[in-house]
Amino acid sequence: MEVTEVQVNLCDNSDERLRAYCAVIFDGCFVVHNVRVIEKAGGLLVAMPSRKVTGKCGQCGFKNPIDANYCSNCGNDISKLKKTQSDSKIHFDIAHPINAECRQMIEREVLAAYNAHVGNGG
């Protein structure tokens, strides 16, 4: 399997660490959306698509993102829900490589596409 195309959509928010959303195409026939390029100290990080863990509102049962303070259905204060989760468990990956070789290949291709897109060729 190989990365055949990376589509880069830059994020305009210069105050955010999130630099771009990418769609990564494998073997010309399988696309993974929402691969993110994130700036961190010392370089760029490629983050796999993830979604927020949800927690049920104690009042109405509506599933909200675990880091929300109020239920988006009934407005109940659900800020205590997130205190039961550590920060690293707020998101979980939807799709991700399962070995280092594949991860490195994806990171290399995504960062090369990103750098080409922003003109950081050297």
Ligand SMILES: [Zn+2]
């Ligand atoms: Zn609710």
